[in-house]
Amino acid sequence: MRIVILGGGSSGWMSASLLARLMGNQLDITLVESEHIGTIGVGEATIPPITHFNKVLGIDENTFIQKTNGTFKLGIEFVGWKDPTSSYMHAFGQIGKDMGLAPFHHNWLNARSNGYKNDFWHFSLNYQAAKAGKFQPLPRIPNTRLPGIVHAYHFDAGLYAQYLQTLSTAWGVKRIEGEVEHVSLNKENGEITALRLKSGQVVEGDFFIDCSGFKGVLISEALKTGYEDWRHWLPCDRALAVPTENTSDIPPYTQSIAHQAGWQWRIPLQHRTGNGLVYCSDYLDDNSATELLLGQLNTNVIGTPKPIKFVTGRRVKQWHKNCLAIGLSSGFLEPLESTSLHLVQSGLVRFMKLLPNKSNYHAAEREFNRQSEVEFTRIRDFIILHYVLNNRNEPFWKRCRDMPIPDSLAHKIALFKATGQVFREQDELFTDVAWHQVMLGQGLMPEACHPLAEALSGSQTSDLFSSLETLINATVADMSEHTAYIQQYCRMDNPR
Numbered sequence: 001m002r003i004v005i006l007g008g009g010s011s012g013w014m015s016a017s018l019l020a021r022l023m024g025n026q027l028d029i030t031l032v033e034s035e036h037i038g039t040i041g042v043g044e045a046t047i048p049p050i051t052h053f054n055k056v057l058g059i060d061e062n063t064f065i066q067k068t069n070g071t072f073k074l075g076i077e078f079v080g081w082k083d084p085t086s087s088y089m090h091a092f093g094q095i096g097k098d099m100g101l102a103p104f105h106h107n108w109l110n111a112r113s114n115g116y117k118n119d120f121w122h123f124s125l126n127y128q129a130a131k132a133g134k135f136q137p138l139p140r141i142p143n144t145r146l147p148g149i150v151h152a153y154h155f156d157a158g159l160y161a162q163y164l165q166t167l168s169t170a171w172g173v174k175r176i177e178g179e180v181e182h183v184s185l186n187k188e189n190g191e192i193t194a195l196r197l198k199s200g201q202v203v204e205g206d207f208f209i210d211c212s213g214f215k216g217v218l219i220s221e222a223l224k225t226g227y228e229d230w231r232h233w234l235p236c237d238r239a240l241a242v243p244t245e246n247t248s249d250i251p252p253y254t255q256s257i258a259h260q261a262g263w264q265w266r267i268p269l270q271h272r273t274g275n276g277l278v279y280c281s282d283y284l285d286d287n288s289a290t291e292l293l294l295g296q297l298n299t300n301v302i303g304t305p306k307p308i309k310f311v312t313g314r315r316v317k318q319w320h321k322n323c324l325a326i327g328l329s330s331g332f333l334e335p336l337e338s339t340s341l342h343l344v345q346s347g348l349v350r351f352m353k354l355l356p357n358k359s360n361y362h363a364a365e366r367e368f369n370r371q372s373e374v375e376f377t378r379i380r381d382f383i384i385l386h387y388v389l390n391n392r393n394e395p396f397w398k399r400c401r402d403m404p405i406p407d408s409l410a411h412k413i414a415l416f417k418a419t420g421q422v423f424r425e426q427d428e429l430f431t432d433v434a435w436h437q438v439m440l441g442q443g444l445m446p447e448a449c450h451p452l453a454e455a456l457s458g459s460q461t462s463d464l465f466s467s468l469e470t471l472i473n474a475t476v477a478d479m480s481e482h483t484a485y486i487q488q489y490c491r492m493d494n495p496r
């Protein structure tokens, strides 16, 4: 089968590398990209499943960090989201130790109602390590069966695509430089047959992967599949991105700082810090947004802010006929929980599981679209959660607090409030612990804890808490400093 990938951003090269690595012998893969058009140039914070993607590609972790000027990420700190003085973290990994049917936070809730003062994150190894500036790979807490550090990466998006390009071309992917000016369709069945470039070159294929970014040159402009607009739930529609100089101590976590009409990201890399502001143009004009962002940077600016417009939502059919949309062409959810590159990865895995019968795509297409709709809507709900549970006073935040929300999210919130429980459905990306953290962090306290937590006596609970505390503190104390770990094992190759 001849597969043609249009686009050489992160999604194009992730697609090329995964397909070539796993099926290079059976597929003939060509990637078309235009340096003149360029890539979006953002997308630098990830979530833990990216480590599996790299493993499948056979990439050594330290080499990867070196090649992409990367750093390690233990979670996302949300500053000012509940109210302007609050902060909490969505730390990856487990928190505490589950006791049977009632997850650990019920023990914490019960203790809290009896006067216990420490917060929930006291029992998160990832949080404690992040705040101490520590990192090292640690699959388990030593000498226990408790899970250890769970991590993801921050990296330079340009170097990431470049690195995957080197691997992909070594695995047989052909790269064509050029701009597509015409997409030829089969008159009978409407399938794509070829891409004609401005140079006159014609690139024929059996199956096309659209990684052309927001425009969706194939899935939207040529095949005219519709787009579901979610701005009524997620009203931010603009971003500004600007790098600044790096910091000498590199924090092992992303920061997301709420502002009057949106939020700012801070992504620490080895050679620079990535910064940006995501905002709602109904409440903040572009000049004020630029002024706001430039006034909130903690190191010197490199370059000028790059403006980006977007429409939050999803392509109604991400797979249509012989075309699959991957990356920004498939839809967009703001980068609050660093999910876009993950959606590239999961879309590719889903595609490979359903790899089409050359002459009959129909059933595979339907199943792909069904699963990806579920995935997108669950992530959408998780992102809305951060906005809807807020106590800020600005008009933007009041609107977010008062807006009607999807029933699926309203149910999750009501259930947590009444019972303290969250149920993760099927392949839902975010774990119940992730939901607990954002719900508690945004100030939603359950009205009751599970009776099983109440069955533990006060002394049993305090024994449990103090043994966890001792283990976590000792483990963090023994871990390497994040910056020192990078210097020793994976110092950047490209100090540009």
Ligand SMILES: Cc1cc2nc3c(=O)[nH]c(=O)nc-3n(C[C@H](O)[C@H](O)[C@H](O)COP(=O)(O)OP(=O)(O)OC[C@H]3O[C@@H](n4cnc5c(N)ncnc54)[C@H](O)[C@@H]3O)c2cc1C
Binding pocket: 006, 007, 008, 009, 010, 011, 012, 032, 033, 034, 035, 036, 037, 038, 039, 040, 041, 042, 043, 044, 045, 046, 157, 178, 179, 180, 181, 211, 212, 213, 214, 215, 217, 239, 240, 241, 276, 308, 310, 326, 327, 328, 329, 335, 338, 339, 340, 341, 342
């Ligand atoms: C503000 C912002 C912040 C983000 N932050 C994160 C984050 O922290 N974490 C995360 O996971 N994701 C993030 N994302 C999403 C992430 O940037 C994208 O998912 C990722 O970069 C993939 O983009 P892409 O490859 O789909 O598109 P692009 O990078 O836009 O690449 C499109 C490619 O298509 C080519 N192309 C387009 N038209 C043509 C044509 N006619 N002919 C030939 N070639 C063409 C271009 O040259 C380019 O190579 C963010 C996005 C935005 C907007």
